[in-house]
Amino acid sequence: MHKNQPKETTIAIIGAGIAGLSCATRLKALGFQVQLYEKSLGVSGRMSTRNNDHWSGDHGAQYFTARDPLFINQVKEWINAEVAAIWNPRLKVFKANQWQDSTATENRYVGIPAMNSPGKHLAKALPIEFNQTIDRVAYAQNKWQLHSLESGDIHQQFDWLVVALPAPQALALTKSIDKSIEKFTIDANMQGCWTVMASFTDNLNLPFDAAFINNESISWISRNNSKPKRIGLETWVIHCNPTWSQEWIELDKDEAAKRILDCATKLGLDCRTAKISIHRWRYASGHTNPIPVFRLHEDLKLGFCGDWLNGGRVEGAWLSGYQLACQIEKVQK
Numbered sequence: 001m002h003k004n005q006p007k008e009t010t011i012a013i014i015g016a017g018i019a020g021l022s023c024a025t026r027l028k029a030l031g032f033q034v035q036l037y038e039k040s041l042g043v044s045g046r047m048s049t050r051n052n053d054h055w056s057g058d059h060g061a062q063y064f065t066a067r068d069p070l071f072i073n074q075v076k077e078w079i080n081a082e083v084a085a086i087w088n089p090r091l092k093v094f095k096a097n098q099w100q101d102s103t104a105t106e107n108r109y110v111g112i113p114a115m116n117s118p119g120k121h122l123a124k125a126l127p128i129e130f131n132q133t134i135d136r137v138a139y140a141q142n143k144w145q146l147h148s149l150e151s152g153d154i155h156q157q158f159d160w161l162v163v164a165l166p167a168p169q170a171l172a173l174t175k176s177i178d179k180s181i182e183k184f185t186i187d188a189n190m191q192g193c194w195t196v197m198a199s200f201t202d203n204l205n206l207p208f209d210a211a212f213i214n215n216e217s218i219s220w221i222s223r224n225n226s227k228p229k230r231i232g233l234e235t236w237v238i239h240c241n242p243t244w245s246q247e248w249i250e251l252d253k254d255e256a257a258k259r260i261l262d263c264a265t266k267l268g269l270d271c272r273t274a275k276i277s278i279h280r281w282r283y284a285s286g287h288t289n290p291i292p293v294f295r296l297h298e299d300l301k302l303g304f305c306g307d308w309l310n311g312g313r314v315e316g317a318w319l320s321g322y323q324l325a326c327q328i329e330k331v332q333k
């Protein structure tokens, strides 16, 4: 417990993706009383995995890199806890209609046995209420009050509020609180992503495990089973690029799948014998520029964290939550 920290200071955190989890973990270590609210039934948000009886696929983040010393330490801890590992795919690049070997050498990490494992590991030490879609917040008499779609008014009131949601969802929840919120959330310009998972009863024996694709509707394909500790049928994950996805975000799912699989066939990934599952991410990627890391309205005791405030990836999201927690502690002292 931090000596100067009144342990009764309470903080509500909305969203249990990696940013919310990291913020909560740090705040708890600094002596705050935290409470997370998550609309889904599990943690990790876009670091997620779709499971089926016979196959599974990481249909959000594919891997993460670690550059900042703080995050490198966190990844080391995850590796020691056996919830993350290095992934060494045979990696290709498709460019100007040609396949090339990737020359990238940076370590790529994945959660094990699934992408949501690091988040689940963090969540073990945190109080989280699931199936709570926070749809209203209000600040009155120096206290935050929350309302959820599923349970109505949340009984507890809080000294601080942390919003750890994608920019458009953060805006929808807080725009009535302060006018300046609209500008910085819109600047993130978050785009959607169409994702297809294709599972096969036989291995395809393609000459690569993952590939970056240029100038096609598809931008990435990967063999999920090439990641460590995956079991089940051979499953390929296909992501479309942000521009194409955003343009066609309202397509009917069957029509989107048809167009994506036509492109996959052109790239040599023939999915005619595969079982297909499709997911529409409405807010997949995007970030503000320049990068503020997090945002804190000290007068309102209101903070924002998430990937979109810090470069738009897993590492940025984790750091955004961590740094926001450190700043709250400084202000609170």
Ligand SMILES: Cc1cc2nc3c(=O)[nH]c(=O)nc-3n(C[C@H](O)[C@H](O)[C@H](O)COP(=O)(O)OP(=O)(O)OC[C@H]3O[C@@H](n4cnc5c(N)ncnc54)[C@H](O)[C@@H]3O)c2cc1C
Residues within 6 Å of the ligand: 014, 015, 016, 017, 018, 019, 020, 037, 038, 039, 040, 043, 044, 045, 046, 047, 059, 060, 061, 062, 063, 064, 065, 132, 133, 134, 135, 164, 165, 166, 169, 193, 195, 239, 281, 283, 284, 285, 305, 306, 307, 308, 312, 313, 314, 315, 317
């Ligand atoms: C298709 C795709 C591919 C990606 N690939 C990569 C990659 O290869 N490498 C990489 O580093 N990053 C990748 N990313 C980005 C990475 O997943 C994100 O940067 C990171 O997971 C964001 O974490 P976050 O905590 O900021 O947000 P999120 O993970 O979105 O967490 C927000 C949480 O808030 C919850 N929530 C939303 N609204 C409410 C509400 N009203 N009340 C309560 N809870 C709510 C959500 O359910 C979610 O759990 C990818 C993302 C997608 C979608």
